[in-house]
Amino acid sequence: MNIQTKHMLLGVAALAASTLTQAAQVNVAVAANFTAPMTAIAAAFAKDTGHEARLAFGSSGKFYAQIKNGAPFQVFLSADDTKPAKLEEEGMTVAGSRFTYAIGTLVLWSARPGFVDDQAAVLKRGAYNRLAIANPRLAPYGAAAMEVLDGMGLTAAATPKLVQGENIAQTYQFALSGNAELGFIALSQVMQDGRISGGSAWIVPGNLHQPIRQDAVLLSSGRDNAAAAALMKYLQGDKARAIIRSYGYEL
Amino acid sequence: MGFSDADLAAIGLTLRLAGITTVLLLFIGTPIAWWLARTRSWWKGPVGAVVALPLVLPPTVLGFYLLVAMGPHGPVGQFTQWLGIGTLPFTFWGLVVASVFYSMPFVVQPIQNAIESLGERPLEVAATLRAGPWDTFFSVVLPLARPGFLTATILGFAHTVGEFGVVLMIGGNIPGVTRVVSVQIYDHVEALEYAEAHWLAGAMVLFSFLVLLALYTLNPTARRKPS
Numbered sequence: 060m061n062i063q064t065k066h067m068l069l070g071v072a073a074l075a076a077s078t079l080t081q082a083a084q085v086n087v088a089v090a091a092n093f094t095a096p097m098t099a100i101a102a103a104f105a106k107d108t109g110h111e112a113r114l115a116f117g118s119s120g121k122f123y124a125q126i127k128n129g130a131p132f133q134v135f136l137s138a139d140d141t142k143p144a145k146l147e148e149e150g151m152t153v154a155g156s157r158f159t160y161a162i163g164t165l166v167l168w169s170a171r172p173g174f175v176d177d178q179a180a181v182l183k184r185g186a187y188n189r190l191a192i193a194n195p196r197l198a199p200y201g202a203a204a205m206e207v208l209d210g211m212g213l214t215a216a217a218t219p220k221l222v223q224g225e226n227i228a229q230t231y232q233f234a235l236s237g238n239a240e241l242g243f244i245a246l247s248q249v250m251q252d253g254r255i256s257g258g259s260a261w262i263v264p265g266n267l268h269q270p271i272r273q274d275a276v277l278l279s280s281g282r283d284n285a286a287a288a289a290l291m292k293y294l295q296g297d298k299a300r301a302i303i304r305s306y307g308y309e310l
Numbered sequence: 311m312g313f314s315d316a317d318l319a320a321i322g323l324t325l326r327l328a329g330i331t332t333v334l335l336l337f338i339g340t341p342i343a344w345w346l347a348r349t350r351s352w353w354k355g356p357v358g359a360v361v362a363l364p365l366v367l368p369p370t371v372l373g374f375y376l377l378v379a380m381g382p383h384g385p386v387g388q389f390t391q392w393l394g395i396g397t398l399p400f401t402f403w404g405l406v407v408a409s410v411f412y413s414m415p416f417v418v419q420p421i422q423n424a425i426e427s428l429g430e431r432p433l434e435v436a437a438t439l440r441a442g443p444w445d446t447f448f449s450v451v452l453p454l455a456r457p458g459f460l461t462a463t464i465l466g467f468a469h470t471v472g473e474f475g476v477v478l479m480i481g482g483n484i485p486g487v488t489r490v491v492s493v494q495i496y497d498h499v500e501a502l503e504y505a506e507a508h509w510l511a512g513a514m515v516l517f518s519f520l521v522l523l524a525l526y527t528l529n530p531t532a533r534r535k536p537s
Contacts, residue, residue: 120500189400194483197500222400222482225496233482237382238399 082109083286086131088122089114090138090273091228092163092200092245096306097136100299108293110286118226120197126151126278133281134290136160136273138227139199143276156277160294161308163271164246165203167261170237175259182241182261185216191239193230194223201230203268204243210267246307253305265309273308317510319486320494327402327490328470331409335417335466336459338410343421343462344451362415369412373479376408380480400482405490408480409470417466424458425451457529468521472514 089097094116101112112134115122119138126132126146137143140159146152167182169175174187181187193201201223208214222238224230227245234242246262249255275294281287293299300310313321346358364372379386380398387397398404432454436446452459474492481488483497491510498507 118500120502123502124499188396189482191482194497194500196497222484225478225483225500229478232377233399236377238377238380238397239482 082111083284084111084113085133085281085284085286085290086113086115087134087136087290088126088130088132089116089136090119090122091116091226092138092247093136093161093273094228095247095250096161096303096308099302100294103298103302104290104293107298108286108289110289112286112290116228118197131280133278133284133287134275135278136275138163138271138273140272140274143274146276146278151279153277153279153282156291157274158295159272160275161273161303161310163200163203163273164265164307164309165200165207165243165263165268165271166246166249166255166307167241167263168231168234168244168249168255168258169241169260170235170258171240172257172259174240175261177261179211179261182213182217183211185213185220187220187240189222189233189239189241190217190220191222191224191230191233191242191244193227193243194225198226198230199271199273200227200243200245203263203271206268207243207263250305250307262307270309313509313513314506316485316489317491317494317506320489320491320510321513323402323486323488324471324490324492327405327409328467330406331413331470332417332463332467334406334410335413336463339414339417339462339466340421342414343418344425344447346418347422347425361418364412365415369473369475370479372412373408373476376404376411376476377480380404380407399480400484400488402487404480405477405488408476409473412473412476413466413469416469417462420458420461420465421455422458424455424461428454460529461525464521464525468518472518 087097087101097114097116101114104110104112115132119142122130122132122135122137123142123146126135127149135143135146143152143157147154147157167175167179169181169187175181182190192204195201195205205214208217222233224233227248230242231244231248233239234244243263246255246260249258249260275291277287277291304310342357342361346354346361377399378384380390381387382391382397390396390398398407428451432450433446436450441449472492473490474496477488477490477493478496481490481493483489483493489497491514495507495510495514498504498510
């Protein structure tokens with residue numbers, strides 16, 4: 060190998076190394092309800108910082124189990140505030156990194172236009188075939204939905220018509236396919252460009268249930284990951300917050 | 311520690327689902343297997359492939375199509391509504407229909423293999439003795455192909471017990487109606503109730519092992535996977 064080629068190879072290696080340090084990757088576990096906003100945020104994040112956020116969507120409970128068993132995630136965006144706190148207690152996170160990235164809004168939604176009015180009359184009358192909720196044992200949106208039914212004194216009437224999705228994405232699928240005429244889902248799932256994109260909906264007043272605080276946390280494996288640190292910062296910046304709000308979350 | 315009432319309800323429901331599905335599949339699957347084993351029609355290939363589809367398809371694909379097809383806007387849903395029985399997702403009978411599709415190859419293929427391996431000879435002998443088709447089936451085919459039927463029954467039952475993805479997609483997790491053991495285990499894991507999950511999961515491992523052990527000791531010819 061002559062000297063010129065050697066130099067060239069060294070140059071290529073150096074270039075590769077420099078792009079690696081500049082544009083790092085971070086694996087993010089994202090709660091299903093945050094799918095749409097996080098996809099938009101990741102795109103903006105890549106454009107602004109050059110880092111790549113690789114997103115996995117699913118239920119927070121599954122992510123918790125996977126993270127505890129060594130899943131290669133550096134950042135966890137949970138659908139609640141208990142699982143990140145639990146991981147923190149168990150020493151699986153970078154201390155002091157936990158913060159609330161969004162407060163969820165619950166909505167009663169039907170794929171049928173005009174089926175749900177802003178007083179939720181259809182729910183009170185019981186004039187529907189099935190009501191889809193996320194599993195209240197697992198999903199905070201499901202727990203909030205049960206709280207709303209309790210508060211309205213409708214639990215007994217609704218129970219025989221309840222069907223449960225294992226997460227909020229599946230709950231939406233049940234309602235979207237029309238198999239359930241009503242569904243308690245996340246506002247973010249039907250929000251597009253700041254308004255509800257189809258069907259009919261009742262945005263549940265926040266005072267009818269405990270706030271759905273969604274916490275993010277930097278996991279131990281992300282301690283030295285530049286992209287992970289940058290993403291945690293980016294999520295708290297104005298640009299990300301504007302995106303989060305546009306999908307109907309409070310902050 | 312042990313099984314909660316909800317766990318026991320899930321176990322009972324799962325056994326009922328698997329039992330009904332297996333009986334239905336023996337009635338539906340036997341003529342299909344018979345036809346597949348005996349036909350020379352061009353359709354043998356396509357029909358055999360359709361029957362085998364659940365072997366390779368992810369259960370989520372099957373579950374998704376069933377959810378849409380059996381929903382109020384799908385063709386099956388339109389038909390069941392026209393019959394006046396509503397739509398099938400989130401009902402026990404919806405799970406039965408899904409399980410029949412899902413476990414079909416595990417029943418059809420062992421029976422088909424058994425009938426194919428009989429060859430023409432026993433049927434020709436039966437014909438020369440003037441046995442009618444039904445008589446031939448019950449006096450000749452059924453006894454000779456018994457190991458195939460036994461394998462089909464056990465595999466169909468066990469495979470339905472192990473069903474998860476399809477149930478998750480169309481079940482709606484209703485206690486006593488669609489919450490089967492596999493879903494109950496999944497819920498335990500998701501709710502971080504690992505001790506409860508271990509009990510049920512351990513029971514499933516034991517059950518599956520015993521079923522296969524019974525299959526291989528009672529029926530030594532069944533050691534091949536259905537292919």
